Amino acid sequence: PVVFLDFYSSDNRTDTILSDSFFGSYMLTNYLINKGHTNIAGIFKIDDLQGHGRYNGYLKALTDANLSFSDKNILWFDTDSREHLLNDHHIFFDSFCETVLKKCTAVVCYNDEIAYYLVKTLLNKGVNIPDDIAVVSFDNSQLSELSPIKITSLAHGTRRIGQKAAMQMLNLIDKNEVNSETVSWTLVEKESS
Secondary structure (H helix, E strand, O other): OOEEEOOOOOOOOOEEEEEOHHHHHHHHHHHHHHOOOOOEEEEEEOOOHHHHHHHHHHHHHHHHOOOOOOHHHEEEEOHHHHHHHHHOHHHHHHHHHHHOOOOOOEEEEOOHHHHHHHHHHHHHOOOOOOOOOEEEEEOOOHHHHHOOOOOEEEEOOHHHHHHHHHHHHHHHHOOOOOOOEEEOOEEEOOOOO
16 A cells, blocks of 8 residues: 555555645745735746646735736756755745745745745845845744744644655555545744744
């Protein structure tokens, strides 16, 4: 028996526990809109389902709020460029900070890792967070706490996802029928917004 976490099997016969990336991003973007932000950028991962779900939730929230949207406000990255980001985050984000984030007041990040390095880059450029720009992200990981400015982030409770996966695995071992499940997010507001 196999249970995937945040991953779809191409055979559609494997059960999955998924984070609700679409609604999570919709929630984060609405949170920023409710705080008065109208020009919101996004940083998303192009080569996984979570990245596309988070982009679509962001876009839907902007559309529902009748806010304008520009593709220029999006920075896409992939698995390969992540290494460049980790090694040279100041270079990776430089153009995006200079061209896009100077006119935006908030940014939705794919995850805490991206947000952590973005915060470090912005602070090195003398940008005040959250007064000049608010930064929000996903996962509520240790990086959101270790960041020089603690990052507002969505939490899904890794224990809850782990418990659901373990229960599904036990049911599969016992030959019981199981269904894929989606786990919702909870907003953890911190200093970055």
